[in-house]
């Protein structure tokens with residue numbers, strides 16, 4: 001392998017080459033990255049009709065002691081359902097309540113992670129014409145052991161109007177599958193609504209689960225595409241992601257049922273929070289908007305303008321002055337400064353739909369007219385032929401077998417080079433199917449080859465992101481994924497660790513790296529240099545994938561270094577391999593397949609390396 005470090009034929013890699021794609025799939029957000037512990041906090045998931053299903057809330061006590069139902073008496077007009085508890089027992093009377101009282105409990109998303117010494121903010125809205133004596137506790141999964149308890153006591157009349165109650169509970173024990181209970185031993189009728197429990201300690205205090213965010217941050221992504229994927233489209237438009245329903249005070253958000261991945265979300269993680277997360281990570285948001293197309297229905301281009309206005313409003317929300325109509329709502333949410341929104345993707349995988357192109361153009365010209373700097377991404381693939389419509393980038397999605405993914409390392413080699421044409425955004429890629437299982441080493445190995453190909457073609461590929469990013473192990477709607485978690489643990493799949501090899505690539509310099517003519521076609525390689533901002537040193541990284549099952553002796557020559565020195569001290573080699581191609585990581589063995597770094601002996605312009613199989 002000859003790496004030309006003279007600088008003659010090197011070129012800069014786009015600043016944005018590698019990023020992440022966050023989709024609300026597999027409970028990635030609700031029950032994942034977003035730390036709200038209560039599921040269905042407003043009792044809206046059962047729909048607007050009454051009586052409604054309050055799942056996953058359950059009742060504590062039988063019908064002789066408590067009757068629980070829903071009605072439409074909430075103080076929040078956009079989510080009108082409230083819970084009504086009619087308590088029949090009374091410890092001060094003859095119908096004594098069962099031990100521990102009666103009431104309701106919420107198990108969260110397959111159990112709440114409550115940890116000793118940590119504080120939890122609990123908020124609930126209460127109404128009752130009588131005096132109230134409620135016990136609010138975080139308990140073990142069976143409800144028998146209290147981890148933290150506090151009482152809400154109010155005289156008659158005090159809660160005759162809906163009243164917001166805020167509590168701070170400190171856990172004196174740990175249970176990873178805990179639940180929230182609200183109980184009483186006092187007769188009367190009590191209404192509850194918008195019950196929330198969140199840990200106080202979240203990423204930058206903004207509600208995100210710290211360990212999961214730091215796994216993202218470790219990859220040094222440069223952008224975040226959000227919030228889908230199919231989640232943006234919906235099976236039907238009426239269930240698509242509607243950003244206006246996800247902003248403002250959390251209590252007022254109606255929530256919605258995502259009918260593609262088939263679960264309810266309270267939309268605590270809404271449009272504002274996505275922008276906030278991108279800002280907190282110091283990366284660029286890529287807002288994927290619905291352009292009037294779902295999996296099963298479409299809006300005619302002749303009637304698309306209200307949908308276009310909706311997206312113009314979303315841009316004003318993100319970027320407008322604090323005194324603009326939508327910017328003022330952002331400011332009221334605590335962010336008077338604009339967010340740095342400069343990328344809009346119009347639709348997701350919708351190029352083949354009847355009204356996609358017509359609708360796209362309406363969006364394109366309206367956005368460009370109002371915000372000429374915004375880069376617009378089309379769903380139509382422009383890698384093999386020119387697009388028939390204007391765009392700054394085009395989406396390219398690939399889900400395939402390992403062999404095919406590896407062969408796609410040269411997928412963009414023949415893409416027409418032009419200074420003005422749209423660049424590729426490989427916004428979703430992954431090996432799937434039997435080669436991948438729930439995250440195999442084989443899948444990762446093939447993706448590594450593909451990513452090296454993208455790096456080498458980064459004159460026509462501007463952005464790339466793996467999909468999906470997250471999976472809650474309890475709700476595997478889609479396999480494989482990059483990061484697996486449950487209520488309290490997380491690990492990276494081999495595909496996650498492959499991305500780790502590319503964390504310095506965005507904005508680095510690509511050097512020519514050429515194999516001699518007779519070398520194996522199961523090898524691909526790339527070379528980059530960059531300056532480390534912490535110590536100002538320059539680094540050279542050579543990445544090689546041996547996709548074959550034989551060992552290779554490779555001579556690497558770094559030519560054109562001139563008087564530049566290569567330091568052996570501090571030079572490293574990092575290897576990701578596994579004895580079995582189908583090896584996966586797990587909660588038990590989170591680092592079974594993970595990079596192993598060691599000192600690179602004899603680093604220098606000429607190196608003999610042994611590339612073990614795979």
Ligand code: AHR
Nearest residue numbers: 229230231348349467468
């Ligand atoms: O990444 C999972 C899904 O795959 C995305 O929602 C969709 O865009 C693609 O079909």
